[in-house]
Amino acid sequence: MKQKLVVIGAGMASGRVLEHLTDAAPDAFDITLFNAEPRGNYNRIMLSPVLAGDQTYEDIVTHDDAWYAERGITCRFGEKAVKIDRELKVVEGENGHVPYDKLIFGTGSNPFMIPMPGHDLDGVIAYRDLEDTEQMMGMGAGNKVVVIGGGLLGLEAAAGMAARGADVTVVHIMGHLMERQLDPAAGYLLKKSLEEKGITVLLNAKSTEIAGKDGKARALLLEDGTELPCDLLVMAVGIRPNTALAQETGLAVGRGIHVDDQMITSDADIYAVGECVEHQGEVFGLVAPLYDQAKVLAQTLLGEDAAFKQRSLSTKLKVTGCDLFSAGDFAEGETREDIVFRDPARGVYKRLVLEGDKLVGAVMYGDTGDSNWFFGLIRDGEDVSEMRETLIFGPAYQGGGSADPLSAVAALPPEAEICGCNGVCKSDITTAIEGGATDLGAIRATTKASASCGTCTGLVEQLLQVTLGDDFQMPTAQPVCGCCELTHEDVRRLIKSQELKSQEAVWQELGWKTLNGCHVCRPAVNYYLLADWPVEYQDDPQSRFVNERKHANIQKDGTFSVVPRMWGGITNPAELRAIADAAEKYDVPTVKVTGGQRIDLLGVKGADLPYIWSDLNKAGLVSGHAYSKGLRTVKTCVGTDHCRFGTQDSTGLGVKLEKILWGSWTPHKLKLAVSGCPRNCAEATCKDIGLVCVDSGFQISIGGAAGMDVKETELLVQVPTEDEAIEVVMAVTQAYREGGKYLDRLYKWMAKVGLDWIKETVVDDLENRRALVERFELSQSIYRKDPWAEQAKEAPRFAPMADLTLEAAE
Amino acid sequence: MSWIDIGHIDDIPLRGARVVKTPVGCIALFRTGANKVFAASDTCPHKGGPLSEGIVHGQSVTCPLHNWVFDLHSGQAQGADEGQIATYPVQLDGERILLDSTSLGQRSAA
Ligand code: SRM
Ligand SMILES: Cc1cc2nc3c(=O)[nH]c(=O)nc-3n(C[C@H](O)[C@H](O)[C@H](O)COP(=O)(O)OP(=O)(O)OC[C@H]3O[C@@H](n4cnc5c(N)ncnc54)[C@H](O)[C@@H]3O)c2cc1C
Ligand code: SF4
Numbered sequence: 001m002k003q004k005l006v007v008i009g010a011g012m013a014s015g016r017v018l019e020h021l022t023d024a025a026p027d028a029f030d031i032t033l034f035n036a037e038p039r040g041n042y043n044r045i046m047l048s049p050v051l052a053g054d055q056t057y058e059d060i061v062t063h064d065d066a067w068y069a070e071r072g073i074t075c076r077f078g079e080k081a082v083k084i085d086r087e088l089k090v091v092e093g094e095n096g097h098v099p100y101d102k103l104i105f106g107t108g109s110n111p112f113m114i115p116m117p118g119h120d121l122d123g124v125i126a127y128r129d130l131e132d133t134e135q136m137m138g139m140g141a142g143n144k145v146v147v148i149g150g151g152l153l154g155l156e157a158a159a160g161m162a163a164r165g166a167d168v169t170v171v172h173i174m175g176h177l178m179e180r181q182l183d184p185a186a187g188y189l190l191k192k193s194l195e196e197k198g199i200t201v202l203l204n205a206k207s208t209e210i211a212g213k214d215g216k217a218r219a220l221l222l223e224d225g226t227e228l229p230c231d232l233l234v235m236a237v238g239i240r241p242n243t244a245l246a247q248e249t250g251l252a253v254g255r256g257i258h259v260d261d262q263m264i265t266s267d268a269d270i271y272a273v274g275e276c277v278e279h280q281g282e283v284f285g286l287v288a289p290l291y292d293q294a295k296v297l298a299q300t301l302l303g304e305d306a307a308f309k310q311r312s313l314s315t316k317l318k319v320t321g322c323d324l325f326s327a328g329d330f331a332e333g334e335t336r337e338d339i340v341f342r343d344p345a346r347g348v349y350k351r352l353v354l355e356g357d358k359l360v361g362a363v364m365y366g367d368t369g370d371s372n373w374f375f376g377l378i379r380d381g382e383d384v385s386e387m388r389e390t391l392i393f394g395p396a397y398q399g400g401g402s403a404d405p406l407s408a409v410a411a412l413p414p415e416a417e418i419c420g421c422n423g424v425c426k427s428d429i430t431t432a433i434e435g436g437a438t439d440l441g442a443i444r445a446t447t448k449a450s451a452s453c454g455t456c457t458g459l460v461e462q463l464l465q466v467t468l469g470d471d472f473q474m475p476t477a478q479p480v481c482g483c484c485e486l487t488h489e490d491v492r493r494l495i496k497s498q499e500l501k502s503q504e505a506v507w508q509e510l511g512w513k514t515l516n517g518c519h520v521c522r523p524a525v526n527y528y529l530l531a532d533w534p535v536e537y538q539d540d541p542q543s544r545f546v547n548e549r550k551h552a553n554i555q556k557d558g559t560f561s562v563v564p565r566m567w568g569g570i571t572n573p574a575e576l577r578a579i580a581d582a583a584e585k586y587d588v589p590t591v592k593v594t595g596g597q598r599i600d601l602l603g604v605k606g607a608d609l610p611y612i613w614s615d616l617n618k619a620g621l622v623s624g625h626a627y628s629k630g631l632r633t634v635k636t637c638v639g640t641d642h643c644r645f646g647t648q649d650s651t652g653l654g655v656k657l658e659k660i661l662w663g664s665w666t667p668h669k670l671k672l673a674v675s676g677c678p679r680n681c682a683e684a685t686c687k688d689i690g691l692v693c694v695d696s697g698f699q700i701s702i703g704g705a706a707g708m709d710v711k712e713t714e715l716l717v718q719v720p721t722e723d724e725a726i727e728v729v730m731a732v733t734q735a736y737r738e739g740g741k742y743l744d745r746l747y748k749w750m751a752k753v754g755l756d757w758i759k760e761t762v763v764d765d766l767e768n769r770r771a772l773v774e775r776f777e778l779s780q781s782i783y784r785k786d787p788w789a790e791q792a793k794e795a796p797r798f799a800p801m802a803d804l805t806l807e808a809a810e
Numbered sequence: 811m812s813w814i815d816i817g818h819i820d821d822i823p824l825r826g827a828r829v830v831k832t833p834v835g836c837i838a839l840f841r842t843g844a845n846k847v848f849a850a851s852d853t854c855p856h857k858g859g860p861l862s863e864g865i866v867h868g869q870s871v872t873c874p875l876h877n878w879v880f881d882l883h884s885g886q887a888q889g890a891d892e893g894q895i896a897t898y899p900v901q902l903d904g905e906r907i908l909l910d911s912t913s914l915g916q917r918s919a920a
């Protein structure tokens with residue numbers, strides 16, 4: 001007699017089992033197939049092309065009625081299996097019983113729905129089956145859709161609806177898209193491609209609630225208060241193996257239904273296959289391993305020896321124009337080495353991860369033509385030491401090649417601005433070169449590019465090189481560090497002209513050769529980004545030198561010094577008392593008056609920092625930024641308040657300036673002083689910006705120093721009023737912030753751009769002066785605040801993570 | 811080996827470090843940009859700089875005092891500088907960080 005085989009779920013895995021089984025032994029079993037969906041097996045993967053309009057449902061059906069009929073399979077579609085009696089060996093369907101000798105679970109997964117308020121409203125769907133797809137297909141132009149989840153499914157849903165004209169926003173909780181399959185660099189490129197398709201992508205965005213109206217979803221609310229109106233909300237945040245029936249049946253179930261290498265569950269007559277299973281602690285979400293399982297299960301049923309083995313997986317995304325690939329384990333780590341290749345011109349990123357002589361992981365974006373070859377190397381664990389040098393160029397390439405250092409410039413669009421001073425774009429310059437201007441001097445004469453502040457000189461030279469090739473001899477310029485080929489000036493200018501607003505954007509578009517820079521370039525890039533995009537870019541403490549990360553100066557013994565601000569050098573008994581109390585309470589070994597008119601508490605233990613700050617905060621004292629590449633001090637003298645020679649209120653002006661400028665980040669430290677008369681007791685003429693008061697107003701001079709170089713300031717301008725003095729100081733500070741090379745004091749920047757240029761643009765050009773002030777104020781709206789107060793809230797971070805000496809003593 | 815739970819991976823900032831006090835002295839736990847965790851001595855062999863305060867880049871850390879760079883896996887100083895820091899077995903169990911207490915203890919006994 002034929003054995004009775006019952007299959008629950010007509011999915012991709014069980015479908016494969018039936019194919020193998022009926023091909024190998026057409027008459028071995030009498031088969032009944034239940035499926036909750038009102039249809040047979042289709043290629044679920046291809047729902048995305050159906051959604052995008054590239055295919056129809058008919059195209060993706062794998063088993064039609066005729067197929068089942070030919071193989072004598074009894075189909076019970078649209079009917080759920082609801083109960084199983086293991087003693088009687090009967091499956092109870094919604095419409096009646098079916099006895100079995102052998103039973104297969106192929107119940108797949110359920111989409112996970114975040115149980116936030118509103119998740120059960122109408123218009124909130126998952127992305128799993130044809131019904132979901134059909135709802136999404138109804139979203140054309142004029143409809144707003146929000147997709148929660150920036151993984152594979154969410155992005156395919158988003159791209160499909162965008163292709164139909166809907167206005168789509170993807171909300172993702174992590175810092176980059178598809179974080180499980182991609183590294184941040186590839187995630188950056190993917191985001192860029194999706195944005196080019198008109199999709200809005202919000203990262204680090206936490207959804208809190210779905211607001212509804214008349215029982216229907218109306219908008220998604222985010223933690224930061226953003227409200228995203230929507231006609232449809234798609235939740236694609238993950239799947240959970242569908243195990244409810246197996247659990248009720250009394251099978252061993254963990255995250256999925258437990259199976260052994262033969263796909264047998266804890267009951268010898270019951271098998272499971274597909275996304276519903278858990279094998280050796282793993283659950284599955286891609287079809288490749290499921291097909292392996294299906295083959296093993298068919299063989300098991302036929303009494304053949306077979307065992308399921310997990311193997312490496314690879315991922316691709318089925319979105320036109322987003323060519324990505326990832327495989328293997330691409331985390332950095334133990335004995336691992338990275339090979340990184342970036343071609344900004346083509347938007348290509350490739351990263352190979354090697355361990356010993358083997359390739360263990362790969363991430364690629366933009367050019368995935370060789371991905372199968374790389375995947376094969378990973379899967380087969382081949383020795384790649386011989387081809388290491390050229391490995392990243394793929395199978396066709398033998399003979400060594402290297403990234404073109406000029407490709408970042410070659411990639412710029414014709415309208416990219418090269419010279420900010422004179423508004424000269426790339427095509428102006430290339431046209432001039434083609435017209436016969438073949439050296440820097442000729443370019444300056446014909447286009448004015450690089451003829452003003454000169455910070456774009458490097459870029460102009462690179463354009464000459466790109467356009468003229470070997471006919472142009474490139475002067476050697478120092479790149480920022482070994483991670484890239486560009487100078488500081490080039491990096492700054494490209495960040496602006498290409499609107500690069502994240503570190504990932506800089507690494508990719510400017511062809512960085514390392515994953516995330518080094519201790520030399522990363523602090524510089526962090527500064528450039530925050531100076532140019534104060535609102536869009538978020539300062540990254542991990543890209544800062546310890547002093548700026550800890551908001552205190554590290555000492556040679558690892559302790560720190562704490563210097564509270566004394567505005568213009570003015571203090572009072574209450575502040576002094578608070579400082580004295582803090583010094584006693586935290587056993588501060590040295591209390592010193594600094595050369596900057598304030599008090600330094602030296603030798604504070606790292607773990608005490610947040611507490612001493614919080615005590616000082618209570619007395620109204622804030623960080624003095626004695627550690628920062630930013631505003632340090634504004635020294636003052638007593639001025640008209642007390643001094644018989646004082647001409648203006650130098651103390652008052654100093655305090656005002658310090659209150660306006662504090663908290664701002666600059667290329668290097670910035671020190672000011674205001675003296676009440678030319679006797680200059682505040683030593684204003686050796687500061688970055690010095691003001692000397694005279695009867696008729698204020699002399700503002702810049703570019704002084706008294707450190708490794710001693711320099712006297714040079715007069716920028718004399719202005720009649722205090723307000724105008726403040727305006728000029730803000731404007732020149734901002735010009736230095738926008739133009740200075742990281743770690744150049746103001747005098748070095750001045751030597752490069754010239755005092756005359758600063759006078760023209762900052763002082764004489766009133767419109768530009770006001771624009772500089774406005775940009776400074778915009779930045780200060782974010783940075784003019786006390787970092788100590790913020791950091792004190794993070795107190796636990798300053799303590800050791802664990803103390804094992806205590807446990808050892810027990 | 812005997813693994814002890816030290817904390818959650820998010821207790822360490824991405825591309826950052828935290829210190830663990832142990833019988834063999836302070837050990838720094840580093841978390842790289844790719845979410846890999848390494849354990850190594852917190853003390854720079856040059857002049858004792860606290861490596862946990864350094865900038866973490868790729869799979870390396872730069873000492874905050876005089877910029878020596880160490881590979882976090884081998885503990886070797888990179889480039890022209892010569893020196894090495896001790897490294898310790900560390901494991902990630904999901905998002906929990908585990909340190910091997912015996913290796914810390916044994917070293918103290920030696
Ligand atoms: C505390 C203080 C010395 C004092 O006891 O008076 C001091 C202490 C340090 N100075 Fe200074 N400087 C101090 C006033 C000065 C002055 C005088 C002034 O500002 O009027 C100068 C000369 C003026 C100038 O900057 O042009 C000065 C020129 C330097 C330089 C050389 C800068 C240059 O561009 O040439 C450095 C090194 C650097 O920044 O790279 C430096 C660096 C340092 C560092 C931060 C060294 C370091 O990187 O660890 C010292 C930190 C000690 C600590 O742990 O707190 N310090 N330093 C002064 C703090 C002033 C304040 O209240 O913020
Ligand atoms: C839009 C989309 C795109 C995808 N793209 C890819 C891709 O590019 N690459 C890739 O590898 N994978 C992709 N996947 C994942 C892939 O489709 C799944 O891994 C695969 O379909 C799982 O197969 P399965 O047989 O385990 O489950 P399913 O195919 O989900 O089949 C399970 C079936 O069981 C039925 N069922 C459940 N319980 C019962 C019950 N009690 N009674 C009766 N019937 C029941 C369900 O209705 C369902 O029809 C994608 C998935 C989706 C949704
Ligand atoms: S002069 Fe040198 S030693 Fe003295 S505080 Fe300044 S940097 Fe330190």
Ligand code: FES
Nearest residue numbers: 854857859873876
């Ligand atoms: S103490 Fe580490 S480099 Fe000097």
